[in-house]
Amino acid sequence: MIELRGIHKVYQKKDTEVHALKGVDLTIEQGDIFGVIGYSGAGKSTLVRLVNYLEQPTEGHVIVDGAYLAEQSPNALRQIKKQIGMIFQHFNLLESKTIYKNVAMPLILAKKSKKEIHARVSELLEFVGLADKAINYPSELSGGQKQRVGIARALATNPKILLCDEATSALDPQTTQSILDLLQRVNKEYGITIMLITHEMSVIQKICNKVAVMEEGKIIEQGSVLDVFGHPKHQTSRNFVQTVVKTDIPRRIKDHLNQQDVHVLTKLEMVGEHATQPILATLMQRFELTVSAVFTNMTEIQDTTLAIWYLDIQGKEADKINALSYLEAQGVRVEEVSI
Structure with a gap:
């Protein structure tokens, strides 16, 4: 479903080069809830932005559903990107639009009919538990409700992939759990592959089946969540695991x-x-x-x-x-x- 091969990403800043990603290889299979964890500056957000080509690699290949993104025409790339939804840490909602319009926006831009838009938006607001908030504005919603709107909007075009960039880090623990439960439903009921970026191992523990640990632009460990939790090989992995599972003797x-x-x-x-x-x-x-x-x-x-x-x-x-x-x-x- 998603494959990254030999990915390097270098940013030019005045007279210096910043190597954000250094030789990353990663495969995410269809149906996975794949977590990528690392401390700030590890390269997680850069990595996820490569998948929907908001960023382009300096070197290496990004392959989505068998298509090499660098080889696609502008029109073909747009079609691929329509299959990739994204939710953000700070929701990115349009404050001047109602909840209905926020969810409908991708469909309006895709020039769908009013009938199609109404049916899809109504379905999604019901799915995320906000059917009664259609005429409200973002300022009238809690943080958790805003993120539910963000999820509904990301699902509007029936994507195959959902990218989540620190989607729960601005939320309290109870709200975080409700959003993670919702993402699990998205994965199971819609069959959507999820790539989840986080710095919280508890998030990985609760919903991911696979995980990659990043440090200084590299993936230092990856595998099934059970394997990485049970037998972390790298010190950074052990540090993350220790936040939720006490594997070392006091x-x-x-x-x-x-x-x-x-x-x-x-x-x-x-x-x-x-x-x-x-x-x-x-x-x-x-x-x-x-x-x-x-x-x-x-x-x-x-x-x-x-x-x-x-x-x-x-x-x-x-x-x-x-x-x-x-x-x-x-x-x-x-x-x-x-x-």
């Missing part, structure tokens, strides 16, 4: 273990049904080991449980090896970690 526990002369633990990462299995009892009974749970944490990611366990396993080395092999065969990720 310092006070580490200090206590060092005092007990315990310097190596076994870390288990379990997903789904494995997360609720009686691991300790199984290891102690089946392999005659002494097992202590030093630190555990469980969290829900899109209705799937992710469990992180740190165990102190004592016993014969052969029994321990057999136990860990057994766990790996059951689909549990096992790692020996120093503390």
